Amino acid sequence: EKQPCMSTHPQKPLVIKTGVQFSTKVRLLVKLPAVDFNLKVKTTFDKDLSPGIASRQFYIVTNPPKSMDTEDFTNGGLSVDFTLSLKDKKNSNSSKTHNGGSLVSVTEELHSLTFEAHFTIHGLNIDLETSSLPLVVISNVGQLPAAWASVMWYNLLNDGDKNLAFFGNPGRATWAQLSEVLSWQFSVNSNRGLDQDQLQMLGEKLLGQHFSNSDQVYWSKFWKENIPGKAFSFWIWLDSILELIRKHLLPVWNQNYIMGFVSKETERLLLREKESGTFLLRFSESHLGGITFTWVQHGHNAEPDINSVEPYTKSRLTALHFPDVIRDYKLISDGVVTENPLKFLYPDIPKDEAFGQLYNKLPSQANPYIPSTLIPCSEMRNAGAKPPAPLPRCDSPELPMTPGAFDMLNRTLCCDMDDVLPCY
Amino acid sequence: EKQPCMSTHPQKPLVIKTGVQFSTKVRLLVKLPAVDFNLKVKTTFDKDLSPGIASRQFYIVTNPPKSMDTEDFTNGGLSVDFTLSLKDKKNSNSSKTHNGGSLVSVTEELHSLTFEAHFTIHGLNIDLETSSLPLVVISNVGQLPAAWASVMWYNLLNDGDKNLAFFGNPGRATWAQLSEVLSWQFSVNSNRGLDQDQLQMLGEKLLGQHFSNSDQVYWSKFWKENIPGKAFSFWIWLDSILELIRKHLLPVWNQNYIMGFVSKETERLLLREKESGTFLLRFSESHLGGITFTWVQHGHNAEPDINSVEPYTKSRLTALHFPDVIRDYKLISDGVVTENPLKFLYPDIPKDEAFGQLYNKLPSQANPYIPSTLIPCSEMRNAGAKPPAPLPRCDSPELPMTPGAFDMLNRTLCCDMDDVLPCY
DNA sequence: ACAGTTTCCCGTAAATGC
DNA sequence: TGCATTTACGGGAAACTG
Secondary structure, eight states, X not given: OOOOBSSSSTTSTTEEETTSOEEEEEEEOSOOOSOOOOOOEEXXXXXXXXXXXXXXXXXEEOSSOOOTTOOBOTTSSEEEEEEXXXXXXXXXXXXXXXXXXXXXXXXXXXXOEEEEEEEEETTEEEEEEEEOSOEEEESSGGGHHHHXXXXXXXXXXXXXXXXXXXXXXXXEEEHHHHHHHHHHHHHHHSSOOOOHHHHHHHHHHHHOSSOOXXXXXXXXXXXXXXXXXXXXXXXXXXXXXXXXXXXIIHHHHHTTOOOBOOOHHHHHHHHHTSOTTEEEEEEOSSSTTOEEEEEEEOOSSSSOEXXXXXXXOHHHHHHSOHHHHHHHOEEEETTEEEOOSOOEETTTEEHHXXXXXXXXXOOOOOSSSBOEEEEEEEEOOOOOOOOOOOOOOOSSOOOTTTTSGGGGGTSOOOOOOXXXXXXX | OOOOBSSSSTTSTTEEEXXXXXXXXXXXXXXXXSOOOOOOEEEXXXXXXXXXXXXXXXXXXXXXXXXXXXXXXXXXSEEEXXXXXXXXXXXXXXXXXXXXXXXXXXXXXXXXXXXXXXXXETTEEEEEEEEOSOEEEESSGGGHHHHHHHHHHHHHHOOSSOOTXXXXXXXXXXXXHHHHHHHHHHHHHSSOOOOHHHHHHHHHHHHOSSOOTTOEEEHIIIIISBOTTSSSBHHHHHHHHHHHIIIIIHHHHHTTOOOBOOXXXXXXXXXXXXXXXXXXXXXXXXXXXXXXXXXXXXXXXXXXXXXXXOOBOHHHHHHSOXXXXXXXXXXXXXXXXXXXXXXXXXXXXXXHHHHGGGSOOOOOOOSSSBOEEEEEEEEOOXXXXXXXXXXXXXXXXXOTTTTSGGGGGTSOXXXXXXXXXXXX
16 A cells, blocks of 8 residues: 655655656544535645746646545544646746746745645534645656755755745755754665764865854755866765665665765875775765775885775666675786785774675576676775774664654645634 | 657567557558648547457557648658557456457557548549558567567568458468578667578577478467476567667677577587687577677696686676676686686687777776776686588678568558559 | 556656757 | 756566456
């Protein structure tokens, strides 16, 4: 049975893709006298949207034409389930050019879904109306990260009144607020949020070396502007990492084996004092959705060699299980293959002890073929001291905002009708 | 501009996937007096289909509601272009159980598209009607190979009258006929058909060791029944190879570097007399869409070592360019990596001479990362004489059936209306 | 229960619109 | 012309349905 969820994408509610079904539930919170009248609930998209706010218009397709008066007493209350999808009204008379010449992109355009019910009881005409939190409508999954950024940002900065024109003036968030949301995003996608060291690195990325919790982050810096020297914005980068974790690194991340967010400077300071072969895993800052490992090798020089491998992205991780990459990685110099330079996961966990359970069994079938593996290899060309804090544990990251607006993301959309219905 | 093509899939015409657009063109072959009357052409799906032949019913969706009387004089004649798609009529009253309890699968169900035109000229009422070759309707690309098998088989064995019930009794094809179609399929998907040695191996696979050109192949053997000991039928196997060539091996195949279809026995006879390091490429008979290389190594024993690598399938070839696999392949024994055992492409072409131009440049960017490659590796466990006919050239394989029914596959659907329209 | 068939929908590529 | 947005549809998987 389908989980009611105000979204076409489970991980990112309140984002709706046209042509993709989503389901939602309206619940009447007061107990009504046990009358089996038919409560008809009508859904309207962008019911009272003031003109000029949205450049696009949509209509609702009730895909399986499930009657709108299906009643469901399962939870004790009276509720209606809807499975809907949206389709865009082509060439609507709308004011495409009105909204400031696309200073606001479609993923910043907020919409809403309204539920209405009318009935008569004891000769009294009752009109109920409620509507969803602001929604973002997209036409392709490629817009999902941007849309989700909007949903997060809106809910971070809005508590009470609905303000569909919010992104005309999207305000700022303090780092204290934003960092909680970021950590929460990791908890939602995995079983592990972000620890203080990881958040520190992210904060420096957004706000510079020295920042405080009360420093403010602009929406443009969070989502719109590219990171200096890069072709993507902060959130697009971070979201690509969330996706990489979700699809390819879940066990490794959940085990806390990925330091992940650590600057190259800190990385060097951490590794240089460690034994040769000590390595750590971090996400690439230059490639979208990439993970790399960096290891230290002490030679004859005073300064140890510290090298990082070209980041692994989803295309390679689709062909190769990441723990196996760590197990099998080899170096070639002058045509000679040396052994795996990765020995200890930082700070000092023997590689196989950490990753042993995560390796894939080698499929050594007894077939007429010689099994073949892809071995990740690098051809070698040639070749600071914050206390090496052991990876802080972060077993149960606090979920910020738990009872607040974001809570509804995992719950059913539940519309309080109390304030509309006179209680009796 | 869209290429008119009676299919939703360019390589496989006459197969239509529901919900996917296809285009078609009807052309009036006689010259009409230069009158600009509106020739309205109506399309009907399965117009006069006798009941019980098809278990499913479809209707036509004229997706961009392009008027049906668009006239086009570009080719000198009068023609109409259609862009249509099909949708299935849900729960039609049809006789789902009538057709022999699914002895006939949906990909064996033949349909047709009918074009009608009515007009009056010189007080004469003229009715024109023509229809397409039999069509197969599918709902998912996964059904495409099966559907295409039906289209090929139908057109191989039917010339004149339309027989939509054909697969109630699908007849047999001689090997002479079938082998031409198979070779032609390779020509269509690449620039190279099959040579006699390759066809010989395929014939043995279908008909056993000793067969002649006049031996007959049953439809069930060609498509329905699994190859003994395998989980797929002959055509499904061959089609998976066509797809592998099209997506991952096109230049290699076109250069005639893939022997491809050769039995393991013949392979051994060919290689055992060759220098150590001689290898050949052939398609896997046990895995769908797999290619392997087999090489010979002469040791101290009288009998040389002949080994094949575990086949490469699309999942690996997506991550790794196949010529690079040949360039980089390594063996490991006892932890020591030996050099590439592949030296000469059979019969005696030095590997780099054959594949040199096909290698990918290694992306040695000057970035802070150490570039990493995936190296295909095998861990070694331990370790006949048909004249080694050099690979016969097959530069311009004959396209069988060129002017026949199959020709229309690449052309526009062109309906002769001559026999309906009285000439004057 | 299960196999054949269809639906669903992500993700890439191409088309379209502005 | 280039960028933003939408459409198209292959492909894997889930859902459906007899």
